[in-house]
Amino acid sequence: MALSRSTTLVDYLVPSPSSRSLNVLKDSLLVIGFSLLVALCAQISFHIPLTPVPVTLQTLAVLLTGAVLGRSRGTLAMLAYLAEGALGLHFFSGGDAGLGVLS
Numbered sequence: 803m804a805l806s807r808s809t810t811l812v813d814y815l816v817p818s819p820s821s822r823s824l825n826v827l828k829d830s831l832l833v834i835g836f837s838l839l840v841a842l843c844a845q846i847s848f849h850i851p852l853t854p855v856p857v858t859l860q861t862l863a864v865l866l867t868g869a870v871l872g873r874s875r876g877t878l879a880m881l882a883y884l885a886e887g888a889l890g891l892h893f894f895s896g897g898d899a900g901l902g903v904l905s
Contacts, residue, residue: 833878844863
């Protein structure tokens with residue numbers, strides 16, 4: 803595979819199908835999968851002694867999403883995560899959901 807400017811880590815790990823519709827399906831599944839990964843990591847939290855703020859694995863998942871999927875698909879995954887939480891799914895940290903959490 804020739805290295806181009808838009809080549810990401812997932813392009814090396816998951817080969818691109820020859821069909822355009824299969825390629826769109828692959829990208830859609832990757833975007834949804836990584837948005838679910840961020841939602842899962844947002845639920846895992848721990849407290850550092852002497853600090854009131856919990857630490858979640860959400861930051862790690864967001865950085866991993868950007869590194870693996872690249873700019874376009876990573877942005878779509880984060881927008882999907884925000885849309886899922888805004889629609890009422892309890893995906894935000896602490897199990898929160900809804901538009902009120904985003905404001």
